[in-house]
Amino acid sequence: MDIKLVKNFEEGNYIPVNDQLLLQVVDANYRLGRFPGKKIFMLNPLTNERLEILPEIHKYNLANISYAAVSHNHILFTSASSINETQVEISYYRYDVSTGAHHIIHTTVADLTKLGNVLLLKAFVLDENYCIFDEITYSRENLSSTGLFSNGMGTHKMLLKEIQENKERLLKDSVIATSGIEKLIPLSGNLCIIKLGSPMLEELVFSDTAIQPFKQKEIIGIVNIKQFISELLLNQNNAFLEILDEGSEEITFPYIRQYDNDIVYSKVDVSKKIEEVIIYDYETKVKKVRLNSNITRISDLNHTYILNDTPYIIKNTDKNTRLINLNTQKTDIKLSGDVRIKFIRRDLIVTQHHVKKMFFMRKENYYIEVFRYPDMHHSIFKTRAKYKDCIAFFDDLLIFTN
Incomplete structure (x- = not known):
């Protein structure tokens, strides 16, 4: 994996589009109510060249947009125009990164x-x-927010849109339409992780008033997107889904991530105050479980990283930074308090x-x-700069600095 430094770019989000281009989203100098405008650039990280996408169209981050493929040639963004003092018409644009259409x-x-x-768009x-x-x-x-706070x-x-025929189909009376899609994460080929239903965790989750009875069904599974689309078109009550885990009135899934072949997610038993960190290899179908007890608030959850096929958590204090092996529950790496681990990918650690x-x-x-x-003890890369962000860009590691 090659390491590349990307310097002197504004604060923003960097999202891989394909193996040549990144999407860079930064704030613009206009607003729509409390929503700041956005500029969207296509960035070539190898040459640091970038091109702004349709600067004549005002863009806003009004919807959470997810892609079922790691590499894609089209992106979506949202624009809006005022109808009256409170109402706006929101338009979803599709942009071809190859042709500009x-x-x-x-x-x-x-x-x-x-x-x-009280309204969230996805x-x-x-x-x-x-x-x-x-x-x-x-x-x-x-109640709608990033992180682990409950969406309630x-x-x-929910609408299924067929773009070429310009047709829309209302999805209803199914677990997908009732619980909603919380996460869709591409794996490989046509496979994706899908998470249905919102996590029912709040910071004071174990107070008597914090938990409401579960009405949405939380499900974690794997879908073949082509089969998923076919099932939605033919029988929307039975969309194709290989179920890995299901929630209940006592069980919720606060987060889910993907590291290469591993799907890592948190499974919390609210009544027992126990978190299970589940590591599932979707190719070998081997599941590993690690326990984290005495969970009383969101901040107690383990945020697990996979390093050389081993699950780790990071513990930061003023005195030190520790990398704890969940298999042994022992500290494998201990760094001074002025060193922070910023990113982990396969066998690489960015500090x-x-x-x-x-x-x-x-x-x-x-x-x-x-x-x-x-x-x-011996770094393979070192530079004097302030860390801003880091992403795995296909076979490269991109580090963004000031």
């Missing part, structure tokens, strides 16, 4: 004061011709070392180092 494939009207609060790009659009309405305010109980208006200003130094410094585990 673009058109609107879906529109909806929303109350801007409710958007991102779009799932299944393939070149099919998308799912979901409008989720919540019964309580301030929502009702879904940032903060050297504070002292009487013989005019200013503080930051150093980024990359180590190949288990050798933590």
